[in-house]
Amino acid sequence: MNEHHAIAPTLSSQDIEPTGIPVQGGHISALTSESRSNVEKGYASLAIEVIGVTKEFDGGAVRALNGMDLRVERGEFIAIMGPSGCGKSTLLHLLAALDSPTSGTIRVEGQDLSHLPDPSRYRRQTIGLVFQLHNLLPRLSALANIEVAMMGSHRPHRERTVWARQLLSELDLADRERRHPPQLSGGERQRVAIARALANDPPVLLVDEPTGNLDSDASANVLALFARLQREYGVTTVMVTHDPAVAQAAGRILQMRDGRIGDPIGA
Numbered sequence: 621m622n623e624h625h626a627i628a629p630t631l632s633s634q635d636i637e638p639t640g641i642p643v644q645g646g647h648i649s650a651l652t653s654e655s656r657s658n659v660e661k662g663y664a665s666l667a668i669e670v671i672g673v674t675k676e677f678d679g680g681a682v683r684a685l686n687g688m689d690l691r692v693e694r695g696e697f698i699a700i701m702g703p704s705g706c707g708k709s710t711l712l713h714l715l716a717a718l719d720s721p722t723s724g725t726i727r728v729e730g731q732d733l734s735h736l737p738d739p740s741r742y743r744r745q746t747i748g749l750v751f752q753l754h755n756l757l758p759r760l761s762a763l764a765n766i767e768v769a770m771m772g773s774h775r776p777h778r779e780r781t782v783w784a785r786q787l788l789s790e791l792d793l794a795d796r797e798r799r800h801p802p803q804l805s806g807g808e809r810q811r812v813a814i815a816r817a818l819a820n821d822p823p824v825l826l827v828d829e830p831t832g833n834l835d836s837d838a839s840a841n842v843l844a845l846f847a848r849l850q851r852e853y854g855v856t857t858v859m860v861t862h863d864p865a866v867a868q869a870a871g872r873i874l875q876m877r878d879g880r881i882g883d884p885i886g887a
């Protein structure tokens with residue numbers, strides 16, 4: 621684990637070629653060819669298919685999801701809204717295969733999550749997840765929190781620091797890379813968590829209240845980044861938010877209530 625503290629020599633943005641990522645004015649013009657090749661693999665046009673999913677806790681005393689159905693096209697950016705406790709985070713956790721449904725079927729990028737041969741590989745390769753509580757590792761720097769997410773990834777070890785720095789820079793955190801999470805503000809932590817979720821060029825991004833701690837400028841930057849990932853790389857994004865103005869950034873807004881999706885509104 622400790623080798624992730626290794627800090628590469630300082631690099632200018634022109635040096636960020638080893639990943640094959642073209643650099644445009646210091647901004648991400650990546651995700652890499654990896655995610656594009658995922659797009660080209662010709663999975664079914666649905667990125668996400670949730671069919672009749674129920675999730676119970678406490679032996680059935682709590683029904684967090686209740687016959688939930690959801691279909692998300694590949695490359696769609698959707699927002700999910702709904703009252704506290706209606707099951708939004710539970711849905712994201714199931715989509716990330718962090719937990720399994722009590723009944724029903726979930727397919728992501730053509731993979732049936734109840735038959736995953738290697739769930740951690742699925743999480744590493746298919747999903748970028750930004751938790752509602754950021755879950756950064758407090759004893760690692762911002763940079764190392766991103767590098768550690770690349771363990772076992774396709775990206776060669778020597779390129780990981782460069783890529784982690786590029787992500788931090790994209791999220792306006794270049795000068796915070798050595799700080800540990802307790803030394804970062806809530807909004808900075810949130811942006812490190814977003815950078816970490818992008819570390820492995822996931823074709824599917826699941827984000828739970830990504831702008832909850834951000835001021836309006838930082839929030840607009842993050843939303844613009846999601847929109848660009850969708851537009852340029854066909855990333856599918858499911859974003860949970862309480863903020864109607866934030867939801868407007870998505871192409872489709874869904875309302876959840878009592879463990880299932882209602883009718884689309886707006887957009």
Ligand SMILES: Nc1ncnc2c1ncn2[C@@H]1O[C@H](COP(=O)(O)OP(=O)(O)OP(=O)(O)O)[C@@H](O)[C@H]1O
Pocket residue numbers: 677678682683684702703704705706707708709710711752
């Ligand atoms: N591990 C758990 N054990 C028991 N109950 C749980 C568990 N996780 C979630 N719940 C319950 O399931 C319901 C849905 O929770 P969930 O976290 O999905 O809500 P949410 O829509 O994300 O709410 P919020 O907007 O407040 O984040 C809630 O009633 C919650 O208390």
Ligand SMILES: [Mg+2]
Pocket residue numbers: 708709710752828
């Ligand atoms: Mg939640």
